[in-house]
Every structure is written in C-alpha cells, then in structure tokens.
Amino acid sequence: MASTPLILSIDQGTTSSRSLVFDANGRIVSSAQCEYKQHFPKPGWVEHNPDDIWRTTVQTADEAMTAAEQQTGGKIECIGITNQRETTVVWDKRSGQALGNAIVWQDRRTSGHCEELRLSGKLDEIVRRTGLTIDPYFSATKLRWILENVEGAIDLAEQGNLAFGTIDAFLIYRLTGGKHHLTDETNASRTLLYNINEGDWDDWLLNLFEIPRSVLPDIRSSSSSFGETDPQIFGRSIPILGVAGDQQAAAFGQACWHAGMIKSTYGTGCFMLASSGNKIVRSQSGLLSTVACRTSAERQFAVEGSIFIAGAVSQWLRDELHIIEDAAETESLAASVSSNEGVYVVPAFTGLGAPHWDSTARGAIFGLTRNTGRAVLTRAAIEAVAYQTNDLVASLISDGLSVDAIRVDGGMVANSWFLQFLSDILEVRIDRPVIIESTARGAAFLAGLKAGIFSNTEQLEELWAHDRQFTPSMLASERQALVSGWQAAVKATLFHASLN
Numbered sequence: 001m002a003s004t005p006l007i008l009s010i011d012q013g014t015t016s017s018r019s020l021v022f023d024a025n026g027r028i029v030s031s032a033q034c035e036y037k038q039h040f041p042k043p044g045w046v047e048h049n050p051d052d053i054w055r056t057t058v059q060t061a062d063e064a065m066t067a068a069e070q071q072t073g074g075k076i077e078c079i080g081i082t083n084q085r086e087t088t089v090v091w092d093k094r095s096g097q098a099l100g101n102a103i104v105w106q107d108r109r110t111s112g113h114c115e116e117l118r119l120s121g122k123l124d125e126i127v128r129r130t131g132l133t134i135d136p137y138f139s140a141t142k143l144r145w146i147l148e149n150v151e152g153a154i155d156l157a158e159q160g161n162l163a164f165g166t167i168d169a170f171l172i173y174r175l176t177g178g179k180h181h182l183t184d185e186t187n188a189s190r191t192l193l194y195n196i197n198e199g200d201w202d203d204w205l206l207n208l209f210e211i212p213r214s215v216l217p218d219i220r221s222s223s224s225s226f227g228e229t230d231p232q233i234f235g236r237s238i239p240i241l242g243v244a245g246d247q248q249a250a251a252f253g254q255a256c257w258h259a260g261m262i263k264s265t266y267g268t269g270c271f272m273l274a275s276s277g278n279k280i281v282r283s284q285s286g287l288l289s290t291v292a293c294r295t296s297a298e299r300q301f302a303v304e305g306s307i308f309i310a311g312a313v314s315q316w317l318r319d320e321l322h323i324i325e326d327a328a329e330t331e332s333l334a335a336s337v338s339s340n341e342g343v344y345v346v347p348a349f350t351g352l353g354a355p356h357w358d359s360t361a362r363g364a365i366f367g368l369t370r371n372t373g374r375a376v377l378t379r380a381a382i383e384a385v386a387y388q389t390n391d392l393v394a395s396l397i398s399d400g401l402s403v404d405a406i407r408v409d410g411g412m413v414a415n416s417w418f419l420q421f422l423s424d425i426l427e428v429r430i431d432r433p434v435i436i437e438s439t440a441r442g443a444a445f446l447a448g449l450k451a452g453i454f455s456n457t458e459q460l461e462e463l464w465a466h467d468r469q470f471t472p473s474m475l476a477s478e479r480q481a482l483v484s485g486w487q488a489a490v491k492a493t494l495f496h497a498s499l500n
C-alpha cells in the first residue's frame with residue numbers, strides 16, 4: 001500500500017505550543033499540545049521564555065509526528081509553521097541562544113515611546129508605509145527597547161552577531177540548526193519595520209527606530225522553502241515549506257482568500273481579517289492593512305481588526321477571580337441567567353486595540369449591584385467579546401465593506417452560547433467549521449501546496465465544511481439597548497484613561 005503523505009503543522013500560540021499532523025485530505029491525524037508559563041514581571045509587561053517556546057515546540061512536534069506515522073504508516077513530508085505574531089526575540093547568531101525573554105505582543109512597556117512618536121507627528125507617515133498604527137503591540141518599539149536595555153544586545157548587533165525575529169524566525173533558525181535566518185511576509189508586515197507598499201524592510205523606518213539592518217531576517221512568501229530541519233532534532237531532515245503569522249494562517253485555513261471573505265479567530269485575543277485580494281485597503285476607522293498569505297506571484301492583503309482580550313477573559317475568571325474552574329464552564333454559567341442585568345465588563349487589561357487604539361486604557365466593570373454574582377459576571381465577560389467584535393464590524397461597514405457572514409475559529413468557538421450571542425449582536429450569520437483548528441490547517445495548506453500534496457486552492461476550498469451556522473434571532477430593541485450599554489461603558493473607560 002502506498003504510504004500517505006503527512007504534513008506537520010506547528011502552531012506556536014500565546015498560551016501553548018501545539019503540533020498537528022494533517023493528511024492529504026486536510027484531516028487531523030494526530031495532535032499534541034503543551035501550555036507554557038506566562039511571565040508578568042511588572043504591570044503591563046508580558047514575557048515568554050524562548051527556551052520554553054522551543055522545548056514545547058519540539059516536544060509536541062515529536063509526539064504528534066510519532067503518533068501520526070505509527071497510526072497511518074505514512075511519513076511526514078513537510079512542515080508548516082504558524083505563530084503568535086509581533087512577539088519579539090533576539091538571539092546570538094553564533095549559538096542560537098536568546099538574550100533574555102521574548103517580549104510578547106500584549107506587552108505595554110513601550111507606551112511612552114509610542115506616545116513620543118505620536119506627538120512628533122510621525123503617525124501619518126508610519127501608517128502610510130506600514131498599514132499599521134503606532135502602538136506597543138507591534139515589534140519595532142519592543143526591539144528598540146531590547147537594544148537599549150538588554151545587556152550585550154547593542155554590542156552583538158554592532159559585531160553583526162545579533163539576530164532579531166518574531167517567533168517564526170526564531171523557530172526556523174533553531175530548527176535548521178542556525179542555517180537560516182528567515183521570516184515570511186505576513187509576519188514581517190506586523191513589525192512596523194516593513195513597507196507594505198513595496199514589500200520589503202523600510203530604510204526610513206529602520207532609521208526612525210534605530211534598528212541595524214544586519215539584525216533582520218530575509219523575507220520569503222508564505223508558501224516557499226525555509227530550509228530543512230537539522231537531522232539531530234527529529235532524526236531526519238524535513239523541509240519547512242510554509243510559514244505564516246497565526247491570523248493570516250487562520251484566514252488561509254478558512255479558505256478566506258477571495259476579496260470580501262471574513263474570518264474571526266477567538267483565541268487569547270480576537271483577530272478579524274477581511275480579505276481585500278490584491279489591493280491594500282486603507283481603513284478610515286481604526287482597522288489595519290496587513291499582508292495575507294499568497295500562493296502565486298501576486299501579493300495578497302487583508303483589513304484587520306485586532307482585539308487583545310477574547311478567550312483570555314475566561315482565563316481571568318478562572319485564574320484571577322477563581323469563579324470558574326474551566327473555560328468551558330462559561331457556557332452553562334452565561335446561559336443560566338436571562339440577562340446581563342446591566343453589567344458590562346470592558347476587558348482592557350492590556351489597553352484597547354482596534355478601533356480605539358488606547359494603550360493606556362485599563363479594564364473596568366460597570367453596573368454592579370449587591371446581587372451581582374458569578375453567573376452575571378461571567379456572562380458580561382463573554383458578552384464583551386461579542387461587543388468588541390461588533391465595534392470591528394461597524395468599522396468595516398463604515399469603510400465600505402459588506403459583512404454577510406463570518407467564519408469563526410479558535411478555542412473560544414467551542415462555546416455555542418457565545419456564538420449565538422455574537423450572531424445576535426452582529427446581526428450576521430456566523431459559520432463554525434468542522435475543523436476549528438484553522439490556524440494549524442492554514443500552515444499545513446501552505447506547506448502542502450508547496451510540496452505538491454495539494455494541487456491548488458480550489459481543492460482546498462472544497463475541503464472547508466461548516467459544522468453549525470448561527471443566525472440572528474434577537475429583537476432589534478434588545479440588541480440596541482445592549483450595544484448602547486456597551487458603548488457607554490467603553491466611553492467611560494476611555495475617559496478614565498484620559499485622566500492619567
């Protein structure tokens with residue numbers, strides 16, 4: 001019997017590293033997952049230990065590969081990598097050893113630097129070049145911070161021995177035994193150092209952030225060759241043929257590559273991407289322009305709304321408030337009460353992202369009474385994710401895009417109560433696919449196309465199937481009252497931030 005071609009997809013996420021093996025029909029054959037420690041050394045700071053990222057990646061990859069090969073008699077033919085974006089790490093090119101912890105996308109330590117940039121009148125030019133905005137979220141100010149504050153970094157950079165990367169580049173470097181310092185264009189487009197119009201690192205931005213060009217990886221398109229793994233790691237060399245930032249990979253895994261198609265991923269944060277095909281669409285209402293995955297010569301783009309806290313509200317309820325034991329409990333608790341009783345949670349724990357972009361905002365709860373208990377608080381926290389998505393949809397609409405249906409994925413979409421509420425608030429059909437691991441699937445698609453395991457994107461489109469559709473059923477008056485309550489809560493939160 002001919003052996004089945006298999007694809008290993010490494011999904012290095014904010015809270016865990018996952019490895020999934022897919023077959024030539026885009027089905028999951030095996031998977032392994034390992035959570036790792038989050039470091040919060042100061043208020044607003046979030047770090048990851050790069051060795052934890054490396055260890056959990058190799059461990060889960062090994063586990064998933066062994067299981068899949070034993071189960072099917074097939075062989076892993078290629079690897080796709082997808083990763084939490086913007087998170088910034090530097091390492092010594094000679095040893096591959098990181099200089100300190102990675103600064104995570106949620107980290108706010110560079111708020112002051114961002115404020116200075118805004119006040120210096122650079123916003124419009126930065127937006128024009130990058131499609132992004134000025135915010136600590138992106139990599140550039142984090143890298144600048146490292147060069148200024150991490151011992152030895154600037155000296156190594158001057159010697160040409162310092163490497164910068166988002167997590168994809170770090171993993172490629174280590175997996176290829178230090179042979180390749182590469183990133184892909186979707187990850188590059190999130191650094192604030194990449195010119196979205198020209199498709200390359202931008203000298204004006206490098207100069208502005210004082211970043212030496214020698215620290216930067218070379219950029220490839222997402223479905224291309226990123227070298228082969230060092231045989232000492234998995235016992236043999238395996239080509240890395242697909243790399244993309246996790247949100248772009250999720251859009252690809254959801255087959256959202258025609259202009260106008262929209263996906264929204266609910267992991268730690270929520271990231272909504274609307275494909276704009278081969279055009280860069282410039283939002284006038286707080287959304288970003290970003291590079292999407294492509295499989296041909298023509299570059300592809302998307303409009304993105306980024307919300308920093310989505311599934312992480314469940315972790316907050318579990319780990320900080322201790323009012324639930326498991327994220328899955330939020331579904332039955334939210335459904336156990338008939339309304340939010342006027343309670344609104346604004347989970348601006350790490351500032352507010354799109355469309356407000358206020359890195360100084362902090363979380364708030366409104367409408368508490370002596371009667372407010374864990375069920376109402378949980379419901380309000382989950383509802384907040386839907387209201388935040390509604391703010392993104394309002395931005396898309398005011399930018400002239402139409403929103404007919406949204407394909408959703410990520411850990412939080414296991415919560416059907418949330419998806420029904422989301423559909424009610426958005427007044428839009430929500431499609432949950434059979435495979436909600438779209439991120440990993442997207443990276444597998446990118447690698448599998450390059451390897452010839454999949455013949456074209458039409459074939460991949462046919463592999464997408466929905467598990468359940470959620471359609472709006474709430475009374476317009478009820479919806480309006482809820483959205484107004486949310487808007488008032490956000491306004492008060494922003495006002496409070498402006499006082500500091």
Ligand SMILES: Nc1ncnc2c1ncn2[C@@H]1O[C@H](COP(=O)(O)OP(=O)(O)O)[C@@H](O)[C@H]1O
Pocket residue numbers: 013014015016266267268269310311312313314315327328329330331410411412413414415
């Ligand atoms: N049933 C659920 N209801 C609400 N949130 C959930 C549920 N299941 C998982 N989550 C949340 O989803 C997130 C995990 O999703 P995942 O896609 O794995 O995230 P990431 O890739 O950011 O690490 C966690 O924040 C978790 O709290």
Ligand SMILES: O=P(O)(O)OC[C@H](O)CO
Pocket residue numbers: 012013014015083084085086105245246247267268269271
């Ligand atoms: O790891 P996730 O799924 O929370 O995604 C993080 C995003 O890429 C941040 O931009």
